[in-house]
Amino acid sequence: MRKYISLFSLSLIELLLILAAALIVYITISKNLDFTTFSNWQTLLTGVLALLGAWWTVNTMQKQMHEEKTRADDALYRRSLAYRSKMPDALIEISAYTKGCFKYLHQGAPFLPEKPLNGITILKEAIEFTDNESALIIYELVSFYQKYNSRIAHFLESRDRSKDDLIYDTIMLNCMAIGIFNYARNIEKTIQGSPITREAMLRSIVDLVGFMNWQVNPGLRDDELYLENLIHLRHPQI
Numbered sequence: 001m002r003k004y005i006s007l008f009s010l011s012l013i014e015l016l017l018i019l020a021a022a023l024i025v026y027i028t029i030s031k032n033l034d035f036t037t038f039s040n041w042q043t044l045l046t047g048v049l050a051l052l053g054a055w056w057t058v059n060t061m062q063k064q065m066h067e068e069k070t071r072a073d074d075a076l077y078r079r080s081l082a083y084r085s086k087m088p089d090a091l092i093e094i095s096a097y098t099k100g101c102f103k104y105l106h107q108g109a110p111f112l113p114e115k116p117l118n119g120i121t122i123l124k125e126a127i128e129f130t131d132n133e134s135a136l137i138i139y140e141l142v143s144f145y146q147k148y149n150s151r152i153a154h155f156l157e158s159r160d161r162s163k164d165d166l167i168y169d170t171i172m173l174n175c176m177a178i179g180i181f182n183y184a185r186n187i188e189k190t191i192q193g194s195p196i197t198r199e200a201m202l203r204s205i206v207d208l209v210g211f212m213n214w215q216v217n218p219g220l221r222d223d224e225l226y227l228e229n230l231i232h233l234r235h236p237q238i
Contacts, residue, residue: 087184093119
């Protein structure tokens with residue numbers, strides 16, 4: 001539709017220019033025009049030509065601005081896709097970190113895992129190239145990760161914080177990462193900003209422990225009940 005409008009506008013300008021040129025020729029060869037009439041016609045033609053020139057300038061500038069905006073939007077979209085393609089690996093790195101922390105805090109592993117610095121950096125950069133709702137969810141994950149690390153550092157220094165608090169935070173951080181996977185894999189166009197449910201937290205526990213561990217180790221039933229009770233006590237039903 002826009003192409004047809006542009007062509008029509010251009011034909012109209014050409015027509016007006018031809019009419020103006022015809023009037024100029026008429027005025028030039030006419031023998032019945034006095035000086036006053038000629039001056040009036042000259043003023044009118046000058047105004048018409050000035051108006052056409054201004055319209056043409058504005059139209060050209062608008063076209064250039066539209067083309068520049070289209071190029072900028074295309075570049076932003078490509079960069080968004082580029083960062084989204086990196087996000088699954090970033091989330092896998094963060095998920096591996098939460099699993100390592102869970103093993104240290106709950107299962108007695110001797111060391112904490114290395115921090116997922118590369119994955120967090122990717123998420124920080126991705127905030128710039130995502131829609132507002134998705135950017136807010138990613139920001140909340142990064143922000144919670146920073147608080148989580150601060151709490152773990154304080155626990156290691158003073159040991160005055162309950163392990164249950166940190167285990168709950170670990171389950172929460174893993175749950176937040178899981179919630180972004182579908183967006184990172186381009187299954188969802190945006191990240192749903194709904195509150196984290198108790199059911200999502202329970203699924204996070206299964207992910208941290210490992211589904212097969214639940215199946216092949218009946219002795220983990222007591223541990224399962226402990227973790228489920230932890231969520232029921234600390235996480236509100238939504």
